[in-house]
Amino acid sequence: xxNIQLCLxxxxxxxxxxxxxxxxxxxxxxxxxxxxxxxxxxxxxxCNKLINVGGKSVEYLKIAxxxxxxxxxxxxxxxxxxxxxxFAGEENExxxxxxxxxxxxxxxxxxxxxxxxSKVIEGxx
Amino acid sequence: xxxxxxxxxxxxENIINIYLDGEVDIYSAPSFKEKIYSTAESSEVDLKxxxxxxxxxxxxxxGIFVGALKRVKQKQKDIYLSGLKENIKKLFTITGLDKVFKxxx
Numbered sequence: 001x002x003n004i005q006l007c008l009x010x011x012x013x014x015x016x017x018x019x020x021x022x023x024x025x026x027x028x029x030x031x032x033x034x035x036x037x038x039x040x041x042x043x044x045x046x047c048n049k050l051i052n053v054g055g056k057s058v059e060y061l062k063i064a065x066x067x068x069x070x071x072x073x074x075x076x077x078x079x080x081x082x083x084x085x086x087f088a089g090e091e092n093e094x095x096x097x098x099x100x101x102x103x104x105x106x107x108x109x110x111x112x113x114x115x116x117x118s119k120v121i122e123g124x125x
Numbered sequence: 126x127x128x129x130x131x132x133x134x135x136x137x138e139n140i141i142n143i144y145l146d147g148e149v150d151i152y153s154a155p156s157f158k159e160k161i162y163s164t165a166e167s168s169e170v171d172l173k174x175x176x177x178x179x180x181x182x183x184x185x186x187x188g189i190f191v192g193a194l195k196r197v198k199q200k201q202k203d204i205y206l207s208g209l210k211e212n213i214k215k216l217f218t219i220t221g222l223d224k225v226f227k228x229x230x
Binding site: 012013015019034037041044045047051093094097098101102 | 148150151152181183184185187188211212215216219220
């Protein structure tokens with residue numbers, strides 16, 4: 001498995017950098033353009049939420065892109081270990097609805113990290 | 126870094142046309158919100174947003190469209206969205222907003 005890690009200041013102006021990086025990685029994997037757009041939006045939704053709930057208590061956001069034979073998994077974490085359930089109690093929110101609709105697997109509120117989501121690599125579905 | 130969103134208004138007698146060019150994300154959202162809310166609050170006509178050159182939007186932007194719609198609905202007016210790209214239209218469908226806005230091809 002290949003693991004690409006990004007660590008950026010948790011600021012609105014860097015979300016586009018994360019989207020661009022995600023786009024490059026997804027393109028390298030061979031996802032089609034529509035899927036790349038979906039993954040970019042899902043990743044940005046998590047970043048947006050973290051910026052809104054993390055506020056000034058979180059300085060850096062860590063994103064890991066884990067590429068295996070059959071799927072891409074994107075894992076989000078930060079230095080504030082108390083920040084785990086960022087979407088708790090917001091089932092009807094646009095952000096979470098978008099993430100759930102666009103990704104194949106979404107893991108919320110785990111002990112190890114903030115959120116993990118995966119997209120199956122075409123041909124392995 | 127994040128690009129600015131191009132925003133242009135054209136005030137006609139019975140409608141205000143708004144032309145967007147670029148990306149509505151968490152960075153460009155505050156200025157977009159200020160402009161469209163200000164127009165939605167001060168106008169007495171329908172708004173038509175041309176999205177042909179809108180390349181990206183996320184829930185932050187969708188929320189702003191909803192906020193603007195609430196403001197024009199108070200005056201029994203509407204917001205028309207035109208030229209949405211497929212990836213953007215998909216987000217309106219997922220969130221159910223395709224039934225709330227008047228979406229034109």
